[in-house]
Amino acid sequence: MTSSIAQVSTDGRIVIPVEIRRKMGIHAGDQLILSYHESELHIATRKQRLQQAQVLVKAYVDNTVSLADELIRERRAEANE
Template sequence: MAANVSQGGRIVIPADIRQKMGIAIGDQVLLDWSEATQELRVFTRKQRLQHARDLVRQYARPGVSVVDELIQERRKAAADE
C-alpha cells in the first residue's frame, strides 16, 4: 500500500489500516525507526504496552508475584541499612 507525503511531512494512514490498528481521530501513535533495517514502524500505545507485558512474561516465574518479590527485597535492603 502506498501513501503520499504532504506539506509538512504528513502521511495519511489509510482508513482500513487505522481500523485494523484501532487508531481513532486524535489518538497518538508511536514511531520507531530501525537503523538496521531502514524501516519506520508505527505502533499504538496499546500495542507497545502489550509488547512490554509479553517481554516481562518471558522472565516471570509462574505463581510468583513480582510485586511481592520487590517489596521483600526493599524491606531486606532497608533492614540492612
C-alpha cells in the same frame, strides 16, 4: 499484509488510511510509537508495545511470582538499611 501509499504533506504529516487504522485499532488522539530500522518506518500503538513487553516478561518470570510484591519487599529492605 496490508499495504497502502500515503503522501507526505509539506509539514511532514501523513494520513494513515482508514482500513489500516481500523485493523490496528487506532483512534483520533492516540499516541503511536514510530521506529526506524534498516530504512523502514514501523508504526505500533502503545497497547501493542505493552502487550509485546508483557509476553517477554511472562517468558522469564514464573506465574506464581508477583513482581509488584517483590519490588515492595526490596524497597522496604532498602529503607530499613
